[in-house]
Amino acid sequence: MAIQRRRLTVVDRTIIELRRRDGWSTRLIARELGRSSGTICGEIRRHGDAAGYLAATAEADAAAGHRRSGRQRRLAADGVLFAEIARLLRLGWSPEQISGRRKRLETGMEYSSGLRVSHEAIYTALYALPRGELRRELLSYLRQAKPMRGRKPKGSERRGKLCGMTNIKERPEEIEGRLVPGHWEGDLILGTGGASAVGTLVERTTRLVVLVHMATRKADVAASAFAGALNAIPAPLRQTLTYDQGKEMAGHAGLAAQTGMRIFFADPHSPWQRGSNENTNGLLRQYLPKGSSLAGWDQDDLDLVAASLNDRPRKTLDYATPNEAFNSLLAKLANGGETPNGGGVRYGC
Structure with a gap:
């Protein structure tokens, strides 16, 4: 069976709990779920305790860890990456330009943090800042903050025609x-x-x-x-x-x-x-x-x-x-x- 690389689901964790109760080895559980035995061992080690492995507890722990991980942690307002983003915003760069340029030059020496970041993560981090001077300043660098999207309605043509135009x-x-x-x-x-x-x-x-x-x-x-x-x-x-x-x-x-x-x-x-x-x-x-x-x-x-x-x-x-x-x-x-x-x-x- 091919080894899957998706995250463990609540169903997977329930199967792990039941098979552990039945005395199955981690290797047999891994084979049933199509995962590596190392994945199953790591899951039990991270989320098990003296009472054993409980699927509901493991699912809650994993969800909380995922919320704390990745971009949210990397884009903490006091972090190196956020400071670099703020510097480029002050130079007039947009979040999309910052993200794309970091990806283009990630193998060079321009960025000491060496981390990629998406423009959506930048927007999320900016709007998640607490109200205050820093939030007002950084949001002021974002472009075209329109109250609503869409084109303006067409009005009547009021301009005179130019002579000799080439369309x-x-x-x-x-x-x-x-x-x-x-x-x-x-x-x-x-x-x-x-x-x-x-x-x-x-x-x-x-x-x-x-x-x-x-x-x-x-x-x-x-x-x-x-x-x-x-x-x-x-x-x-x-x-x-x-x-x-x-x-x-x-x-x-x-x-x-x-x-x-x-x-x-x-x-x-x-x-x-x-x-x-x-x-x-x-x-x-x-x-x-x-x-x-x-x-x-x-x-x-x-x-x-x-x-x-x-x-x-x-x-x-x-x-x-x-x-x-x-x-x-x-x-x-x-x-x-x-x-x-x-x-x-x-x-x-």
Whole structure:
């Protein structure tokens, strides 16, 4: 009979109790249950006492031990692993990024504890903290704490149509698979009352983020600012830009002429058509909260925010960082590969 590796159940423990009363040896009991004799001996040794082995007592002891073991014990608030998690949360990493990066680098020297941990275990440990300053601080680093999930209802379309738009449906199919670098998504995130704004650009294959200071939301200002930022990217890595139909892109023809890029426009109320950019905007709200003014952020400030995002591991990149992925593209061009090289990119104009 094949040896099973599942945990002992209450039925297994009842059989052990009955067979022990009948005088069976541990070897015979193990054979009946399809377990090793060592497993049965260990079970009796751990949960037996002077009165003998009782299935009900053994089951209760095992359940209590399981609750005390594993992640709950490893993630004690005063433990080494929890301290490392708190440090990375303060750097802006998400629980999923922390978990994935530890798994990726578990054989290296970066983590002294040498323990894996799932993102669900991190969330559980954070929410299990007693009320107090530490709990408030660490929970404040979690992203997009929405009161409820789901999409907002679609409203009526209020924006005017841009002239000469090329719809996203005409975008080459090769772009959809994210296998070819140099294709970007763009948007604006707005400050209080829409009076201030920051331009966001994301490269679709590496998720590299570029932030652009916007003096105003006027179309000519937006086109000039985006052109300056994109022209800092090596030419072969700026092929297309996909944007929504915001009025700030009324000067898209001039932007295309200045950068040499083709510009495509997503359908209204279709954020999934620019998924990388929408996700990035959500991450940016950790730094640029909704309802706050963005007027005080200059380009140097925005460069620091972009650098922070680009140094975070991303699940979609197998927990490499956008900087690592983008630098890999640059290195390929430097070595005569198919992808271009520029030696470095400044995250702004």
